[in-house]
Amino acid sequence: xxxxxxxxxxxxxxxxxxxxxxxxxxxxxxxxxxxxxxxxxxxxxxxxxxxxxxxxxxxxxxxxxxxxxxxxxxxxxxxxxxxxxxxxxxxxxxxxxxxxxxxxxxxxxxxxxxxxxxxxxxxxxxxxxxxxxxxxxxxxxxxxxxxxxxxxxxxxxxxxxxxxxxxxxxxxxxxxxxxxxxxxxxxxxxxxxxxxxxxxxxxxxxxxxxxxxx
Amino acid sequence: xxxxxxxxxxxxxxxxxxxxxxxxxxxxxxxxxxxxxxxxxxxxxxxxxxxxxxxxxxxxxxxxxxxxxxxxxxxxxxxxxxxxxxxxxxxxxxxxxxxxxxxxxxxxxxxxxxxxxxxxxxxxxxxxxxxxxxxxxxxxxxxxxxxxxxxxxxxxxxxxxxxxxxxxxxxxxxxxxxxxxxxxxxxxxxxxxxxxxxxxxxxxxxxxxxxxxx
DNA sequence: TAGATTGTTAATCGATTAACAATC
DNA sequence: TAGATTGTTAATCGATTAACAATC
Numbered sequence: 001x002x003x004x005x006x007x008x009x010x011x012x013x014x015x016x017x018x019x020x021x022x023x024x025x026x027x028x029x030x031x032x033x034x035x036x037x038x039x040x041x042x043x044x045x046x047x048x049x050x051x052x053x054x055x056x057x058x059x060x061x062x063x064x065x066x067x068x069x070x071x072x073x074x075x076x077x078x079x080x081x082x083x084x085x086x087x088x089x090x091x092x093x094x095x096x097x098x099x100x101x102x103x104x105x106x107x108x109x110x111x112x113x114x115x116x117x118x119x120x121x122x123x124x125x126x127x128x129x130x131x132x133x134x135x136x137x138x139x140x141x142x143x144x145x146x147x148x149x150x151x152x153x154x155x156x157x158x159x160x161x162x163x164x165x166x167x168x169x170x171x172x173x174x175x176x177x178x179x180x181x182x183x184x185x186x187x188x189x190x191x192x193x194x195x196x197x198x199x200x201x202x203x204x205x206x207x208x209x210x211x212x213x214x
Numbered sequence: 215x216x217x218x219x220x221x222x223x224x225x226x227x228x229x230x231x232x233x234x235x236x237x238x239x240x241x242x243x244x245x246x247x248x249x250x251x252x253x254x255x256x257x258x259x260x261x262x263x264x265x266x267x268x269x270x271x272x273x274x275x276x277x278x279x280x281x282x283x284x285x286x287x288x289x290x291x292x293x294x295x296x297x298x299x300x301x302x303x304x305x306x307x308x309x310x311x312x313x314x315x316x317x318x319x320x321x322x323x324x325x326x327x328x329x330x331x332x333x334x335x336x337x338x339x340x341x342x343x344x345x346x347x348x349x350x351x352x353x354x355x356x357x358x359x360x361x362x363x364x365x366x367x368x369x370x371x372x373x374x375x376x377x378x379x380x381x382x383x384x385x386x387x388x389x390x391x392x393x394x395x396x397x398x399x400x401x402x403x404x405x406x407x408x409x410x411x412x413x414x415x416x417x418x419x420x421x422x423x424x425x426x427x428x
Numbered sequence: 429t430a431g432a433t434t435g436t437t438a439a440t441c442g443a444t445t446a447a448c449a450a451t452c
Numbered sequence: 453t454a455g456a457t458t459g460t461t462a463a464t465c466g467a468t469t470a471a472c473a474a475t476c
Contacts, residue, residue: 099313
């Protein structure tokens with residue numbers, strides 16, 4: 001009997017990304033073995049949390065030695081889905097959208113920006129790196145033709161839901177929402193809130209409350 | 215006796231930002247009253263969670279009517295610290311750093327970008343909007359002179375810790391880390407991980423696991 | 429072997445939710 | 453008033469951690 005692959009809790013997935021980044025570092029330094037205790041202290045976690053999280057991978061540690069860095073890294077890549085490539089479209093060719101389309105870090109991790117869209121006539125036709133800014137009415141056909149599975153919302157909050165609906169209708173399976181607004185999507189479509197401004201506000205709150213507690 | 219102001223749990227703070235954004239919307243639409251049930255259904259939360267969260271504010275609802283939108287919005291602004299202005303420096307004048315320095319959304323919420331720095335000789339002296347890219351050795355004096363309290367890391371992961379240390383030594387109280395790496399800061403300094411690439415990876419994982427569960 | 433580290437259990441901790449008395 | 457909605461309690465749910473037997 002094959003063990004039912006359970007859904008992995010969100011906090012665990014989020015730490016998996018941290019493990020991946022850390023192991024990637026270690027591999028670059030030529031480290032071969034690492035213990036749950038080492039990983040934990042590098043990231044501010046207990047070793048128990050680390051070991052419990054890693055149980056979700058098809059990979060085992062070795063009693064007395066820890067985890068083999070390269071093996072764990074490969075297993076994390078597979079788990080997270082960055083052993084494959086992802087085709088991405090950015091909607092909104094403002095400062096943020098353009099920066100995302102040009103950000104070198106994406107392709108390093110397997111995310112390829114294949115298209116960028118905007119409603120603004122003055123932006124349409126302009127170049128952003130190797131891409132040309134396309135009008136919104138080209139979105140459905142482009143998403144299909146380019147087999148794009150992730151859409152990035154770099155549009156004003158008021159437009160976010162409408163654009164998300166269009167992306168989903170065109171076939172994307174995931175949406176990265178950079179607007180500070182909640183969007184609703186059908187079951188089976190994934191959304192992740194980038195919360196750039198939201199994070200900044202949380203940071204402001206943290207600083208403010210430290211000052212007051214003084 | 216004054217009630218001890220307890221630390222508010224992180225998940226609550228994060229929802230407070232959502233409430234703020236939603237109430238800001240409602241206020242813009244001229245809505246005057248809102249119930250915990252309404253807020254909850256707009257954001258995908260239970261009304262109990264909303265009511266319990268709002269207890270942390272110096273603001274009460276009205277039995278039978280709900281919460282007055284404008285009052286709740288003001289109270290949320292005060293709680294989050296966006297009733298004041300924040301002076302910000304960006305480190306890293308690459309695509310992402312420049313986009314952040316130009317992003318209009320920041321000033322709308324009270325975050326003013328007062329300086330941008332880079333190590334790259336070719337970037338130093340160039341203009342980014344109204345700002346001039348400054349060399350790193352001008353950072354300490356500029357942070358002090360401009361009374362900057364938040365630093366944004368838009369630098370490669372390898373540089374992040376070093377730049378964070380410099381920012382903190384120069385007096386910033388909070389750091390927004392956009393690099394995919396864990397940084398360590400002294401007690402009383404706040405860090406928030408922007409996790410742009412990290413979020414994208416989490417999204418990829420979500421899509422991948424949905425496909426596999428099919 | 430002796431020592432170190434895993435994988436897992438059981439206990440703890442904290443966050444969410446259902447339910448309801450209070451009340452305008 | 454009757455109905456609706458708050459604020460809060462108690463129950464539930466889920467995540468983290470301490471502890472330890474297994475073991476290389």
